[in-house]
Amino acid sequence: MSLLTIKDLVKSYPRPGRGARLSGRAPGEPASNAASEHRVVDIAEFSLAAAEQLALRGESGSGKTTFLNLVAGILAPDRGSIVLDGREVTALGEAGRDRLRAETIGYIFQTFNLLQGHTALENVELGMAFGRGVDRAHAVELLRRVGLGDKHGHFPRQLSTGQQQRVAVARALSNRPQLVLADEPTGNLDRRNAREALYLIREVCREEGAALLLVSHDERVLAQFEQMRDFAFLNRALGTATP
Amino acid sequence: MIWNLIYRSLRQHALSTLVTAGSIALASGLLLTVWVVKTQSQAVFAQTNSGFDAVLGARGSKLQLVLNSIFHLESSPGNISAADFEALRRNPMIGGAIKTAIPIAVGDSFQGWRVVGTVEKLFAEIEYAPGKRYALAPGGRNFKIGEHEAVVGSFAAKRLGWKLGTTFHPQHGVSEKAERDHDELYTVVGILEPTSTPVDRVIWIPLEGIQTMSGHNPLAKAEISAVLIQLRAPTAGLMASNLINQSGGKLTFAYPIGTIVAELFNKIGWFDQVLTLLAWLVAAVASGSVLVSIYNSMSARARDIAILRALGARRRTVFGAVVGEAAVIGVLGAALGFAVYAVLGGAVAAIIQAQTGVVLEPWKFNAVFWWAPATLVGLCVLGGFVPALKAYRLPVAETIAPVS
Ligand SMILES: Nc1ncnc2c1ncn2[C@@H]1O[C@H](COP(=O)(O)OP(=O)(O)OP(=O)(O)O)[C@@H](O)[C@H]1O
Ligand SMILES: [Mg+2]
Numbered sequence: 001m002s003l004l005t006i007k008d009l010v011k012s013y014p015r016p017g018r019g020a021r022l023s024g025r026a027p028g029e030p031a032s033n034a035a036s037e038h039r040v041v042d043i044a045e046f047s048l049a050a051a052e053q054l055a056l057r058g059e060s061g062s063g064k065t066t067f068l069n070l071v072a073g074i075l076a077p078d079r080g081s082i083v084l085d086g087r088e089v090t091a092l093g094e095a096g097r098d099r100l101r102a103e104t105i106g107y108i109f110q111t112f113n114l115l116q117g118h119t120a121l122e123n124v125e126l127g128m129a130f131g132r133g134v135d136r137a138h139a140v141e142l143l144r145r146v147g148l149g150d151k152h153g154h155f156p157r158q159l160s161t162g163q164q165q166r167v168a169v170a171r172a173l174s175n176r177p178q179l180v181l182a183d184e185p186t187g188n189l190d191r192r193n194a195r196e197a198l199y200l201i202r203e204v205c206r207e208e209g210a211a212l213l214l215v216s217h218d219e220r221v222l223a224q225f226e227q228m229r230d231f232a233f234l235n236r237a238l239g240t241a242t243p
Numbered sequence: 244m245i246w247n248l249i250y251r252s253l254r255q256h257a258l259s260t261l262v263t264a265g266s267i268a269l270a271s272g273l274l275l276t277v278w279v280v281k282t283q284s285q286a287v288f289a290q291t292n293s294g295f296d297a298v299l300g301a302r303g304s305k306l307q308l309v310l311n312s313i314f315h316l317e318s319s320p321g322n323i324s325a326a327d328f329e330a331l332r333r334n335p336m337i338g339g340a341i342k343t344a345i346p347i348a349v350g351d352s353f354q355g356w357r358v359v360g361t362v363e364k365l366f367a368e369i370e371y372a373p374g375k376r377y378a379l380a381p382g383g384r385n386f387k388i389g390e391h392e393a394v395v396g397s398f399a400a401k402r403l404g405w406k407l408g409t410t411f412h413p414q415h416g417v418s419e420k421a422e423r424d425h426d427e428l429y430t431v432v433g434i435l436e437p438t439s440t441p442v443d444r445v446i447w448i449p450l451e452g453i454q455t456m457s458g459h460n461p462l463a464k465a466e467i468s469a470v471l472i473q474l475r476a477p478t479a480g481l482m483a484s485n486l487i488n489q490s491g492g493k494l495t496f497a498y499p500i501g502t503i504v505a506e507l508f509n510k511i512g513w514f515d516q517v518l519t520l521l522a523w524l525v526a527a528v529a530s531g532s533v534l535v536s537i538y539n540s541m542s543a544r545a546r547d548i549a550i551l552r553a554l555g556a557r558r559r560t561v562f563g564a565v566v567g568e569a570a571v572i573g574v575l576g577a578a579l580g581f582a583v584y585a586v587l588g589g590a591v592a593a594i595i596q597a598q599t600g601v602v603l604e605p606w607k608f609n610a611v612f613w614w615a616p617a618t619l620v621g622l623c624v625l626g627g628f629v630p631a632l633k634a635y636r637l638p639v640a641e642t643i644a645p646v647s
Binding site: 065066069072074075094095098099100101102103105107109110111113114115116122126127130134171175 | 244
């Protein structure tokens with residue numbers, strides 16, 4: 001049984017200028033108008049099994065972040081189906097998608113996105129706050145697990161980039177997600193830290209039984225995965241996809 | 244969780260939190276002060292009659308007569324002859340209605356504190372408020388007619404630093420810069436216990452002391468400034484009022500004192516309306532500042548809010564957190580407002596006491612104590628709605644996108 005199943009997923013952005021609206025398209029509006037829209041994601045089929053770890057290779061601008069945002073439900077697709085843990089994401093309302101993120105998904109952002117006003121521990125706790133509730137012991141354990149057992153009270157600005165990244169990893173796993181989305185998680189790290197961080201992400205995901213979907217353009221990162229797919233072949237919007 | 248979010252946000256924006264709460268506190272303190280002074284002073288002034296029902300004095304304004312003889316403010320409308328009063332006393336229609344009559348004579352002062360002549364009976368017999376008689380501080384006694392002795396109101400004594408046995412020369416005139424000293428040397432023989440009435444601000448000496456003071460007009464020997472009157476029945480007051488005021492004679496009968504004082508508040512009504520309006524404006528500006536301070540930091544917060552949403556926070560959670568933050572600032576400000584009020588209200592009450600002898604009680608319960616803070620918090624919440632709506636509508640994916 002696959003954890004994540006995607007079919008005919010399409011997402012276009014309005015082209016800048018021409019009175020394009022930033023917030024995308026309202027639900028009922030007529031479908032794509034090729035001249036004013038720019039198709040970024042067009043995926044025929046994609047699936048990921050529970051606890052599977054998969055890396056997607058993609059050039060910058062190829063729509064990787066957009067794709068992950070669609071899966072996370074913070075972007076609405078133009079059409080298509082995303083079934084996560086048996087639930088059709090596109091059919092859920094806003095609140096339902098919030099809940100799905102809170103309970104089922106852990107997201108490691110390209111830019112970490114830690115809250116500056118929250119300490120390391122508080123950031124990790126935020127990861128579970130909106131789902132099943134804060135479990136401080138678990139948060140403490142995760143921080144220890146990522147090697148920040150002595151940095152609970154540090155604010156992000158008091159941490160190095162690599163340490164911030166590790167807080168982001170701990171946060172993404174704090175809600176015991178079934179699916180961890182990692183968007184170029186090592187893009188801001190030096191080589192050694194990148195390798196360590198990646199190892200950590202994979203290890204913790206494995207321990208927690210979470211599936212990992214990682215996107216990157218960094219060959220060194222991709223090389224560490226047993227399973228790797230080319231986003232260029234997956235995403236028909238790039239015009240390079242294999243039929 | 245929402246409280247955690249609010250607390251951490253307030254912590255993160257501690258300075259702006261403090262500044263905003265401070266402005267709310269000022270507004271709240273101002274509103275409380277204006278309101279309490281407005282409501283209490285009207286009631287307290289209208290009740291202040293030092294135990295008398297009416298005042299008889301020279302032809303003129305009743306208000307001026309009351310202000311001068313009861314509150315010891317303003318100037319006297321003029322003197323009346325003792326004979327005129329005696330004639331009135333013998334009038335069968337009026338004389339019988341008068342229970343007590345206390346003559347006073349004004350016109351002198353000491354360093355801005357008024358020196359008023361009266362009779363021993365004032366301190367010996369009169370209840371200045373129902374059931375309350377004048378009492379002298381230990382060791383003191385009433386002045387004696389014919390002696391150069393003084394009984395001093397508690398507030399005046401305290402301010403002047405006078406003790407029993409202190410001596411002074413009364414000065415001519417009632418202004419701060421009195422014209423000249425009289426030759427007579429008076430000795431303080433009694434200091435009154437506080438009464439919370441204008442009596443506290445006065446230096447009292449025997450009536451004929453003023454009448455015969457060296458340098459006063461010799462004709463003044465038989466004159467008094469006013470007679471403070473207690474009546475046997477209210478009907479007598481109305482009757483006397485009609486009889487005296489409409490006879491076109493030399494006298495004015497000011498009755499009832501409370502109603503005449505209330506007239507004063509009607510006259511200065513516009514003033515406290517202006518003050519109230521001002522207080523409300525300050526309150527509006529202060530709660531507007533909550534809106535502005537949260538709204539301004541919204542662009543900085545947008546990213547944080549988008550992150551919270553991406554972590555699964557619901558729209559109503561981030562909405563609630565922003566509104567809650569505004570509410571907490573409001574509550575904080577309103578609470579601090581009582582501290583501001585303690586200072587501001589206390590100062591105003593002290594000034595009013597110094598100027599009039601009337602004592603306000605700033606901490607006596609007033610409805611404004613709950614509705615002013617409640618209204619301010621309400622306004623803050625309203626102010627929080629604007630940025631909260633922005634948080635509610637925030638497009639998550641775009642806001643969270645890395646800024647390059
Ligand atoms: N809100 C938006 N409105 C319009 N176009 C957008 C928007 N967000 C992204 N795009 C466009 O969609 C395309 C894909 O963007 P996306 O961020 O998904 O790329 P990416 O593969 O994550 O790139 P990178 O590796 O640099 O992070 C880009 O051409 C970008 O310009
Ligand atoms: Mg990206």
